[in-house]
Structures are given as C-alpha cells and as structure tokens.
Amino acid sequence: xxxxxxxxxxxxxxxxxxxxxxxxEAANTIVSDYTSIVALAPVAGKxxxxxxxxxxxxxxxxxxxxxxxxxxxxxSRSLKESWILGQVASSFQMNDERA
Amino acid sequence: MSTSSLTGDDxxxxxxxxxxxxxxxxxxxxxxxxxxxxxxxxERGSFINITEDSLRKELEARPSPHVESPPDETPTKLKQSxxxxxQFEEDFNNARADLxxxxxxxxxxxxxxxDFVSLLISSVRPAAGTTSMSPHLKSHVPVGSLxxxxxKSLPYVEDMSVCLGWxxxxxxxxxxxxxxxxxxxxxEAVLEKNYWEQVEKIAVSGEVLSKMRMPDYRxxxxxxxxxxxxxxxxxxxxxxxxxxxxxxxxxxxxxxxxTKVLSVAIMRPLHGDYVITGQYALKxxxxxxxxxxxxxxxxxxxxxxxxxxxxxxxxxxxxxxxxTLDFGNKVMIPLPALRIVIETxxxxxxxxxxxxxxxxDRVIAEAINVALHLLLSKLHRKNxxxxxxxxxPLGTRTNxxxxxxxxxxxxxxxxxxxxxxxDSLMTLIMDLTSALKEK
Numbered sequence: 001x002x003x004x005x006x007x008x009x010x011x012x013x014x015x016x017x018x019x020x021x022x023x024x025e026a027a028n029t030i031v032s033d034y035t036s037i038v039a040l041a042p043v044a045g046k047x048x049x050x051x052x053x054x055x056x057x058x059x060x061x062x063x064x065x066x067x068x069x070x071x072x073x074x075x076s077r078s079l080k081e082s083w084i085l086g087q088v089a090s091s092f093q094m095n096d097e098r099a
Numbered sequence: 100m101s102t103s104s105l106t107g108d109d110x111x112x113x114x115x116x117x118x119x120x121x122x123x124x125x126x127x128x129x130x131x132x133x134x135x136x137x138x139x140x141x142e143r144g145s146f147i148n149i150t151e152d153s154l155r156k157e158l159e160a161r162p163s164p165h166v167e168s169p170p171d172e173t174p175t176k177l178k179q180s181x182x183x184x185x186q187f188e189e190d191f192n193n194a195r196a197d198l199x200x201x202x203x204x205x206x207x208x209x210x211x212x213x214d215f216v217s218l219l220i221s222s223v224r225p226a227a228g229t230t231s232m233s234p235h236l237k238s239h240v241p242v243g244s245l246x247x248x249x250x251k252s253l254p255y256v257e258d259m260s261v262c263l264g265w266x267x268x269x270x271x272x273x274x275x276x277x278x279x280x281x282x283x284x285x286x287e288a289v290l291e292k293n294y295w296e297q298v299e300k301i302a303v304s305g306e307v308l309s310k311m312r313m314p315d316y317r318x319x320x321x322x323x324x325x326x327x328x329x330x331x332x333x334x335x336x337x338x339x340x341x342x343x344x345x346x347x348x349x350x351x352x353x354x355x356x357x358t359k360v361l362s363v364a365i366m367r368p369l370h371g372d373y374v375i376t377g378q379y380a381l382k383x384x385x386x387x388x389x390x391x392x393x394x395x396x397x398x399x400x401x402x403x404x405x406x407x408x409x410x411x412x413x414x415x416x417x418x419x420x421x422x423t424l425d426f427g428n429k430v431m432i433p434l435p436a437l438r439i440v441i442e443t444x445x446x447x448x449x450x451x452x453x454x455x456x457x458x459x460d461r462v463i464a465e466a467i468n469v470a471l472h473l474l475l476s477k478l479h480r481k482n483x484x485x486x487x488x489x490x491x492p493l494g495t496r497t498n499x500x501x502x503x504x505x506x507x508x509x510x511x512x513x514x515x516x517x518x519x520x521x522d523s524l525m526t527l528i529m530d531l532t533s534a535l536k537e538k
Contacts, residue, residue: 037273043259043266051262055269062273066280073284073291080295081310081319084302 015082022075029068033061108155114180132197222246290346297348298340301390311339321350323398325405328476329483332405338397340390350393357400359443361407363468365460366438373438377460379468385446406475406507407443413505420512432512435519439467467511474507481506 040054040061143149214236221228222243229242298319302308307327311320316339324336338352362380366373381403387393414424421433432439437460458464 037270041266041270043262046262047257048261051265055265058269058273059276062276065277069280069284073287076288077291080291084295084298084308084319085310 019075019079022071026068026071026075030065033065033068036061132194218242218245219247290342293346294342294348297390301340301348301394304391306391306394308340309337311337313339316341321394323352323394324401325398325479329479329481329486330405331482332401332408334401334404336401338394348390350390350397352397357397357404358446359400359403359407360446361403361468361471362442362444363464363471364440364442365458365464365467366440367436367460375440375458376437377458377462377464379461379464380444381468381472383446402472402475403443406471407441409475409478409507410441410471413508416503416505417508417512420516422508422512430508432508432515434512434516439515441471470511471507474510478506 037058040058043051046054140146210233213231214233217228217231218236218240219228221232222245225242229237232242298308301321307322309320309322311318319340320337321340322337324330324334325332326336330336335353338350341349341351343349360380360383362378364375364378367376368374381399383396383399384392385396387396410430411424411427414422414430423431425431428442430439430441432441
C-alpha cells in the first residue's frame with residue numbers, strides 16, 4: 001500500500017537519492033568529457049583522417065559538457081520547486097507557519 | 100591366400116588375424132588420410148615422383164611378409180580375419196574416394212592458377228598466353244585485358260601542418276563554445292534567481308501554488324479561483340507563473356484576460372422616462388505592478404464574472420416577477436418605485452461612469468452591489484456545505500429536478516419588493532378594519 005499512497009518521508013528520500021544521482025552523473029560527465037578533450041588534443045603521429053575524426057569528437061565532447069551543466073541547472077530548478085511547495089524543511093516554511 | 104578384386108595388385112592377406120590397430124607397424128590404417136598424406140610427403144618429399152611401377156618395385160624389394168600359418172587354425176579365427184578383411188576393404192574404398200576427390204580439387208586449383216598467369220602473360224606476349232588459356236576463359240575474357248607492372252612506392256610523408264591546423268581550430272572552437280555557454284548560463288542563473296524571489300513573494304502572501312504538469316508547460320501555477328471556497332463555476336481558476344524573456348514573472352490566465360466589472364444602476368421614472376439616478380461598480384486597479392496584484396485582479400474579475408453569470412441564470416427563474424434579460428447582458432428588475440439595471444461594464448469605462456458617482460441613489464446602488472457580492476459568497480458556502488455532507492443513499496427518489504433555486508436575486512428582489520406590497524396590504528387592511536369598525 002505504501003507504493004500507492006507515498007508518504008512524504010519516502011517521497012523526500014527518493015527525491016534526495018534522485019537529485020544526488022543526477023548531480024554525480026553530471027559532474028562525472030563533465031570531468032570525463034574534459035579529460036577526453038585534453039587527451040584528443042595532441043597531434044603527434046596521426047594522419048589526416050584521424051585528425052579530422054578527432055575534430056568532430058572534440059566538438060561532441062564540448063557539447064556534452066554544456067548539456068551536463070544545463071542538467072545541473074535543471075536540478076537546481078527542481079530543488080527550488082520542491083522548496084517553494086513546502087516539501088523541503090526550511091526556514092521559509094517556518095516563517096509561513098508563524099505568519 | 101586369396102586374391103581380392105580391389106585392384107590389379109595382389110594383396111597378401113594372411114590367415115592370421117590381423118594385429119590390433121595399436122600395433123605401430125600398422126599405424127597406417129586408411130582411416131586417417133589427413134595424417135598419412137603429410138607423413139608420406141615428409142618421407143618422400145612429394146607425390147610427384149610416385150608411379151605405379153615405382154611402388155611395385157618397392158614392394159617387391161621388400162622382404163615378403165610372413166605367410167606361415169599356425170598349425171591349429173580354427174574356423175573362428177578365419178571368420179575373424181574375414182570380417183577384418185571386409186573392414187579393411189571398406190576403409191580402403193573410402194580412402195581411395197577421398198584421394199580422388201582431393202586430387203581433382205588440386206587439379207582444379209592448378210588449372211585456375213594457370214589461367215590467371217596465362218591471362219597476365221597474354222598482355223605482354225599474346226602468343227604464349229593464348230595457347231595456355233582455357234577455352235572457357237578465352238571466350239569470357241578478352242585476351243590481354245589483365246596486366247601487371249612493378250611500381251616504385253614512395254615513402255608517404257604526412258604533412259603535419261594540416262593536422263596541427265585542424266586540431267588548433269577544433270580546440271579553440273570547443274573553448275569558445277564553452278565560454279559562450281558559461282556566459283549564457285550565468286545570465287540564466289541570475290534570471291532564475293529573480294524569478295524564484297518573485298515566486299517566493301507570492302507564496303509568502305498566502306497564495307496556493309502548485310506544480311503544473313500540462314502538456315506544454317511544466318512549472319509553477321497558482322490557484323486564484325474560488326473552487327476551494329465552493330464555487331462551481333466552469334472556470335478552472337488556475338494561472339501559470341511564467342518567466343518572460345527579461346526574467347519578469349508573468350501571470351498567465353487561461354483564455355483571454357477578463358475586463359468586465361459588475362455595475363448596478365438605479366433608474367427612476369422622470370417625466371415618463373427612466374433616468375439613471377445612481378450607479379456603482381467595483382473599482383479595480385488596472386495597473387498591475389507585480390504578480391501579487393495581478394493575481395488579485397484576476398481573482399476579482401473572476402468573481403465579477405461568476406456573479407453576473409449567476410444573476411443572468413436566475414433571471415429565468417424569476418421571470419414571473421418581471422425580471423428580464425435584455426440583449427443577454429442587461430438584467431432589469433422592475434419594482435414599484437424604481438428599476439434596477441445590472442450589467443457588466445468594461446474596466447476602461449470606469450472613468451466615464453465617474454460622473455454618475457454623485458447621483459442621489461448612489462448609496463442604494465452601492466448597497467445592492469455589495470449585497471450581491473455577499474450573496475454569491477453565501478452561495479459558495481452553501482455549495483461547500485452540501486459537498487461536505489453525507490450523500491443520500493442510492494435509490495432515493497428525488498423530486499423532479501427543477502431549474503434550481505434563485506439564491507442571489509430572489510432574496511434581493513423579495514427584500515426590495517416586499518415592503519411596498521406589505522405597506523399597501525397594510526393600508527388596505529387598515530382601511531377595511533377601520534371601515535368595519537366604524538360600522
């Protein structure tokens with residue numbers, strides 16, 4: 001039954017897990033993509049074909065970094081939504097109660 | 100000694116049972132041809148120089164096999180040797196067939212290679228090539244069409260400058276992209292911060308916010324309607340809090356923005372015609388500075404809308420009292436002394452109606468207007484209570500549904516219309532009683 005009517009504690013725990021996952025994933029993506037770019041940068045001993053391919057790979061990794069950062073922005077937005085809707089224990093809520 | 104009919108050679112078969120296969124001297128059983136052939140090739144170099152005659156000579160040169168049979172040769176041993184002979188024959192046949200197959204395959208390959216080489220040669224020396232080409236190839240491929248030559252291969256040196264150029268381009272493009280994205284996202288973060296500050300202001304002032312999950316919009320929404328208070332109006336009463344390009348919070352209601360306000364006008368007969376002697380309409384601030392005031396305005400206008408809707412509906416119920424609905428937007432309530440006109444006017448026309456503010460009946464108009472608003476709230480509360488009460492059991496026979504009760508106009512009309520009637524009735528009765536008393 002607890003799956004059909006989720007109680008707030010479980011909900012918030014699930015949210016915490018999801019948000020942490022997303023943050024970790026985004027951070028890892030950024031680091032690995034940046035590493036890839038730096039690894040693809042040297043030009044020694046490669047022929048034209050390889051270099052041309054690597055050009056596009058670098059572009060791809062750069063776009064991927066930007067997308068990961070936008071994902072972090074979305075995470076912050078969803079946090080703000082949860083905060084405003086009172087699903088996050090914060091001083092904002094306590095002010096409301098006092099009012 | 101028996102002669103077999105396998106080949107023209109004589110095969111010497113001893114009546115002794117043939118030794119078991121583990122005997123190393125008979126390791127050459129015909130069953131594993133693929134092992135024998137390499138062995139033979141190893142021993143003799145190749146199969147080129149082997150002919151029937153050479154083999155025969157070899158066999159004759161070998162000391163003859165042992166043909167003495169032991170004295171007591173039993174029939175069973177003979178039978179054993181016979182079965183072994185059959186097995187031997189079968190093995191030999193299989194091996195021969197295999198060998199034939201392999202040899203013909205080898206011949207095929209050799210013929211193909213010959214054709215290939217002769218085709219190559221025919222481009223240089225046609226005579227030599229055509230003689231060795233097969234007729235099949237000659238008919239399908241023109242003579243001299245395949246040529247070969249030797250080329251001197253140059254060592255390939257890659258030009259590094261091109262690669263360097265491309266790489267620098269790519270890396271600088273990537274860095275530019277990241278820089279631009281950083282700028283854009285920093286701006287975006289600031290805009291988001293402002294937006295959420297405004298949302299917080301609205302939330303703190305007690306509005307009900309919700310997360311909208313519409314197909315094209317996912318964000319914050321605010322309930323500005325009266326559904327929670329018991330209204331059963333068709334309007335949903337939910338507005339979305341969007342963020343426009345400059346980062347300002349925009350309250351967007353469903354459909355077009357409302358602009359109509361309810362106005363109550365009192366008309367009295369003057370020289371045979373009716374003249375407006377007082378009018379009142381709620382003053383609503385058109386200027387909306389921020390989200391809060393926008394929500395308030397939306398709420399007020401929704402209330403006015405609902406109020407007029409209810410009043411218009413109830414005119415039908417009160418038709419017997421003389422209440423009429425003209426042109427679908429003017430409600431006329433005729434009373435003995437005056438006439439009440441209820442209609443909706445546009446917000447922008449508020450200024451034009453200012454001159455009627457000084458009319459003598461303005462107070463009455465205001466009172467009626469306020470009373471109508473209160474009566475609608477009362478109706479909301481009644482609906483809310485009805486919704487909260489326990490419903491009747493299923494199957495309870497309800498009265499035939501009528502067009503409903505008039506909650507708003509009827510109390511008003513009755514409270515305004517009854518006193519004069521009461522007065523006239525009282526005077527009539529007083530006259531009657533006084534007349535009767537005199538008697």
